[in-house]
Amino acid sequence: MDFLPIFFNLKQKPSLVVGGGKVAARKVSLLLKAQSAVTVVAPKLSRELVEWLEEGKLTHMARDFADADIEKPVLVIAATNNKDVNKRVSELAQARGIPVNVVDDPALCSFITPSIIDRSPVQIAVSTGGASPVLARMIRTKLEGCIPAGYGRLAALVAGFREKVKAKFTNVDQRRAFWEAILDSSVADQVFSGHEDEAAEELQKAIDAADPNPKFKGEVYLVGAGPGDPDLLTFRALRLMQSCDVMVYDRLVSPAIRELVRRDAELIYVGKARDKHTMQQENINELLVRLAKEGKRVLRLKGGDPFIFGRGGEEIELLAQQGIPFQVVPGITAAAGCASYAGIPLTHRDYSQACVFVTGHLKDGSVDLNWPALAQPNQTVVFYMGLHGAPTLCKEMIAHGMPPSTPVALVQKGTTPEQKTIIATLDTLEETVKNHQFQPPTLIIVGEVVSLKEKLDWFNPKEPQGKAIKAGKW
Numbered sequence: 001m002d003f004l005p006i007f008f009n010l011k012q013k014p015s016l017v018v019g020g021g022k023v024a025a026r027k028v029s030l031l032l033k034a035q036s037a038v039t040v041v042a043p044k045l046s047r048e049l050v051e052w053l054e055e056g057k058l059t060h061m062a063r064d065f066a067d068a069d070i071e072k073p074v075l076v077i078a079a080t081n082n083k084d085v086n087k088r089v090s091e092l093a094q095a096r097g098i099p100v101n102v103v104d105d106p107a108l109c110s111f112i113t114p115s116i117i118d119r120s121p122v123q124i125a126v127s128t129g130g131a132s133p134v135l136a137r138m139i140r141t142k143l144e145g146c147i148p149a150g151y152g153r154l155a156a157l158v159a160g161f162r163e164k165v166k167a168k169f170t171n172v173d174q175r176r177a178f179w180e181a182i183l184d185s186s187v188a189d190q191v192f193s194g195h196e197d198e199a200a201e202e203l204q205k206a207i208d209a210a211d212p213n214p215k216f217k218g219e220v221y222l223v224g225a226g227p228g229d230p231d232l233l234t235f236r237a238l239r240l241m242q243s244c245d246v247m248v249y250d251r252l253v254s255p256a257i258r259e260l261v262r263r264d265a266e267l268i269y270v271g272k273a274r275d276k277h278t279m280q281q282e283n284i285n286e287l288l289v290r291l292a293k294e295g296k297r298v299l300r301l302k303g304g305d306p307f308i309f310g311r312g313g314e315e316i317e318l319l320a321q322q323g324i325p326f327q328v329v330p331g332i333t334a335a336a337g338c339a340s341y342a343g344i345p346l347t348h349r350d351y352s353q354a355c356v357f358v359t360g361h362l363k364d365g366s367v368d369l370n371w372p373a374l375a376q377p378n379q380t381v382v383f384y385m386g387l388h389g390a391p392t393l394c395k396e397m398i399a400h401g402m403p404p405s406t407p408v409a410l411v412q413k414g415t416t417p418e419q420k421t422i423i424a425t426l427d428t429l430e431e432t433v434k435n436h437q438f439q440p441p442t443l444i445i446v447g448e449v450v451s452l453k454e455k456l457d458w459f460n461p462k463e464p465q466g467k468a469i470k471a472g473k474w
């Protein structure tokens, strides 16, 4: 994170704008909205600023900037077209630890101003850290369209009831659950349709009727997070991710997806790198039971689909035995995700009429698979966890009749900005794995369909330069 987003209380506090042109006027308008006592230092003022001056909204010093101007304000904006003046303002402010923004000169800024969606008291600030103000504005436009103007009024209504609800529920979790239910109920609809009085009445009734000590029943959500790209989450996955109390996750869940989980949910990492299980499977199963028994909504987030090589079945078995409610949300499994993003159709009328998913995970150095069934023509075989077993895999496939020239794709970190796909054949696979230092997770796809990649390739992320995307690295 290059900048910390905060909301600054400027009410009745002095701020300084150096410059009197149109750009300065835009900044002054923002400061006035925040109810700051604004002083503008500039020999001349634009028409808008003159109007505000005449309306008594600001103080004007009709002269050039002087060093002493920096003494009083708690926030400074420089918006002149003189670089030297802007630089001087910035230096003086920074020397005194006063936040300063120089319009269109990020190097001289100690803070930048975001694009704002204003549904006061609800405010959404969007920033690209100065990388692209146009993109920030585009995002703002999108958000403007999907956040009803009524949210401001809803927040104002809720503010008036906060103390009452606090008095009713002493427990924070119970309070949160009450508000979640209310904000998703007809109270919100009443506000959106302009019936504030009815909404207030309904809210009061809900407070009166609520049980101050409700018994929470814990539940477990076994959710597939897909192969890595957050856009591939299901709506249900996202909804549960945003309503859980605690998340239990492992290595396969990408950071970009973890970012979408409710901020104040407790996060429990249970590992699961190959051969490096941070927590034994039985302990994970027991952990889920314990958390649910404490009344928590437990999100067990798993890479891909929880029922495909994910041990999801084992994890809910104990829950079922103990009568703990659970639900399972499917996710896009790595084979589907990686194949799509690598431009490899898993089936194709000309090349492959069947597709098999197998795990190449070695137990005691051996892979116990039905090789004759896998080494079939017109079939695609996808190996999960197959990297370490690659030498055995190609040897056995060839020994059981597959042509050594059969194409093979290795897809590393599929569907993410770090996706890398390497094409080999069965007889060059072992060497390819040795030479390329693949990092987990990597998927191996074997079959004639792999040759279609050349024509159907579409997703080729470049290694990003920007820090923002790097923050999402696995």
Ligand code: SAH
Residues within 6 Å of the ligand: 227, 228, 252, 302, 303, 304, 305, 306, 307, 308, 309, 310, 332, 333, 334, 335, 338, 383, 384, 385, 386, 411, 412, 413, 414, 415, 440, 441, 442, 443, 444
């Ligand atoms: N339940 C998961 C699979 C877990 S097994 C699913 O349905 O996808 C873990 C294996 O999945 C990894 O060793 C790798 O072979 C594969 N895998 C998972 N995500 C992947 C990704 N983004 N790119 C490549 N392979 C992936």
